[in-house]
Amino acid sequence: MMSFPCLVKEVGCLCSASWLKLAGLCRSFCFLLSYYCFLLLRVNSFCIQVLYFISLSLLGFWVLKALRPRSDSFRPRDLDLFFTSVSSATVSSMSTVEMEVFSNSQLVVMTVLMFVGGEVFTSLAGLHFGKSKLWSRINTEEKERVAVVNTHLCPSNPANDTVNHIELGYLLGVHVLGVAAVLLYVTLVSSARGVLKKKDLQVTTFSIFTTVSTFASCGFVPTNENMMVFSKNSGLLLILIPQVLLGNTLFPSALWLMIWLVGRFSKKAEIEYLLSSPGEVGYKHLLPSLYSSLLAVTVLGFIGVQFIVFCSMQWGSESLDGLSSYEKIVGVLFQCVNTRHTGETIVDLSKVAPAILVLFVVMMYLPPYTSFLLAKGGQELPGNGERRKPKRSYQLLLENLVLSQLSYLAIFIIMVCIIETKKIKEDPLNFNVLNIVVEVIRQASFAYGNVGFTTGYSCERQLRRVEGCEDKWYGFSGKWSDEGKIILIVIMIFGRLKKFNMKGGRAWILL
Numbered sequence: 001m002m003s004f005p006c007l008v009k010e011v012g013c014l015c016s017a018s019w020l021k022l023a024g025l026c027r028s029f030c031f032l033l034s035y036y037c038f039l040l041l042r043v044n045s046f047c048i049q050v051l052y053f054i055s056l057s058l059l060g061f062w063v064l065k066a067l068r069p070r071s072d073s074f075r076p077r078d079l080d081l082f083f084t085s086v087s088s089a090t091v092s093s094m095s096t097v098e099m100e101v102f103s104n105s106q107l108v109v110m111t112v113l114m115f116v117g118g119e120v121f122t123s124l125a126g127l128h129f130g131k132s133k134l135w136s137r138i139n140t141e142e143k144e145r146v147a148v149v150n151t152h153l154c155p156s157n158p159a160n161d162t163v164n165h166i167e168l169g170y171l172l173g174v175h176v177l178g179v180a181a182v183l184l185y186v187t188l189v190s191s192a193r194g195v196l197k198k199k200d201l202q203v204t205t206f207s208i209f210t211t212v213s214t215f216a217s218c219g220f221v222p223t224n225e226n227m228m229v230f231s232k233n234s235g236l237l238l239i240l241i242p243q244v245l246l247g248n249t250l251f252p253s254a255l256w257l258m259i260w261l262v263g264r265f266s267k268k269a270e271i272e273y274l275l276s277s278p279g280e281v282g283y284k285h286l287l288p289s290l291y292s293s294l295l296a297v298t299v300l301g302f303i304g305v306q307f308i309v310f311c312s313m314q315w316g317s318e319s320l321d322g323l324s325s326y327e328k329i330v331g332v333l334f335q336c337v338n339t340r341h342t343g344e345t346i347v348d349l350s351k352v353a354p355a356i357l358v359l360f361v362v363m364m365y366l367p368p369y370t371s372f373l374l375a376k377g378g379q380e381l382p383g384n385g386e387r388r389k390p391k392r393s394y395q396l397l398l399e400n401l402v403l404s405q406l407s408y409l410a411i412f413i414i415m416v417c418i419i420e421t422k423k424i425k426e427d428p429l430n431f432n433v434l435n436i437v438v439e440v441i442r443q444a445s446f447a448y449g450n451v452g453f454t455t456g457y458s459c460e461r462q463l464r465r466v467e468g469c470e471d472k473w474y475g476f477s478g479k480w481s482d483e484g485k486i487i488l489i490v491i492m493i494f495g496r497l498k499k500f501n502m503k504g505g506r507a508w509i510l511l
Helices: 004-040 045-066 078-089 104-117 119-137 143-149 158-188 190-198 203-215 234-246 251-265 269-276 289-314 325-337 354-365 393-401 405-419 421-426 433-444 482-496
Strands: none
Touching: 045 078, 045 104, 045 119, 045 482, 078 104, 078 482, 104 119, 104 203, 119 158, 158 190, 158 203, 158 234, 158 251, 158 269, 190 203, 203 234, 234 325, 251 269, 251 289, 289 325, 289 354, 354 433, 405 421, 405 433, 405 482, 433 482
16 A cells, blocks of 8 residues: 555646646747747738737637536537637528527527627727737837827827727627616516526526627627517517627727717816827727718608518518517617618518518628718728838739629529539528528628528428428528538628728729
C-alpha cells in the first residue's frame, strides 16, 4: 500500500504536470491570439469580416455540437448544426431543424452568436478596430503627417469617441429596455406565459433570446411556430415592433436623434461637429439630418403601402382566421414591419397571395437605408468627405469584373435550381421557382438584412404522396439536399458581406 507521504508526492507531481500543460496551452493560445490580431491589423475590412463570420460560425458550431439537445431521441446532424450556427452569426434565421429541438444552453449560445453578429454590434466593433488599426500605422516620425491628412479618422479625435459612447449606450439601452418589457409582459399575461410553459421554455431565456434576435434583425424565435403562437398577444407584438425598426431601418435616424438629444444637454464641440458634418466622420450609419428624416419617412411609407395591400387582399383570408379586428391590425402591422428585414411572422406565408409574396420579395431586396427622396441643400452622404487613394490597375480590373447584386442573385437561383432539379420535377408545388426565389433573396439581401421569412414545406402539396412525410416547423430549406444547404451557407455569408458590393456592375453598360 502506498504511504501517505508518497501519495502527497504523487498528487503534487500530477498537479505540477497539469499546471505546466495548462500554462503551455495558455501560452499557445496567447501566441495564436496575438498572431491573429497582428494579421487583422494588416488586411482590409472585407477580409476581416470574412474571417470574423467564418471564425464565429465555426466556434458556434463547435459549442452547439458539444452541448446536448433538449431530447436524446433526436440529435441534429453536423451539417444542420453548422447551418444553424452560420444562420445565427449572420443573423439570417434560416432553420433546417425545429427550434424546440435545442436545449436552453444551446439557445443561450445562439443568443450570443446573434448579438455579436448583429449590424449594430459589428459596426461598433468596427469603429474600435478602425481606431486600433490606425494607431498601429502611425509611427513616431509620420504621426503628425497622418493626423493632418486623416483628421476625421485620427484616433485621438473626440468625435469618434463620442460616436462610440453614444452607440454603445444605444445598444445596451435598447436591449435592457426590450428584455425588461418582454419579461414583464410574459410574466403578467397568462396566455403568453402558458405558451412558454407548454413548450417548456424558460421565461428569461425567451425574453433575452427574442429581444436580441429582433434587434439584430435575425428573426429566430425559440418556438417552432415563430410568432404565430403569439398572434393574439398584440401587446407583445407592439413591444417588438420598435425593436425591429431601431435595430435596422431606423438605426441611422435614431442614432442622429440620440446625438441631437445629447447635444441639447451638452454643448461640446464634437457634438456640433457630428451634427454639422456627419460625412466627415466616415461612419456609414451616421447620416445628415435631412437624409435621416427622409429615411424615416420612406420607411414608414413602405410600411404603409404593405399594410394597405395586405389588409385589402388578406383581411378575410384563412391566414388571419380567429383574430379580432384589433388583433388583425396589430398583426398585419407586425408582419409588414418585419419584411425589412427581421422576418418574424404571425402568418403562414404559403397561404398568402402570390402578389403579396412578390411585394415582400421587393421589400426584402431593398437595402435598409433606401430613401425615395434625395438629400439636397449641399448635405453630403457618409463617405463623401473621405479622401480616397488612387487605385492601381489590378484593383480597377477587379472592380470592373465585379457583378451587380442582382446578377449574383440570379446566379445563386440558377445554381439552386440546377442542384434541386429532381425535386423540382417530382414536387413542383413545394419546389417551385417562386419559393426558391423567396428563400434565396431573403438570405442574399443583407446589404440589406437577412430576412427570416420562408414559405415552408407542406406534405399536402405533394403531387405524389411520400409515405412517412411529416410536416415540420422549420424553413423550406430544411427539405433541400445537402448540396443545396451548402450553397445557402455561402449565400448567408455573402449576404452578410454584400455591403462591400453596393456599387458592383458599373462596368456593364446597357444601351
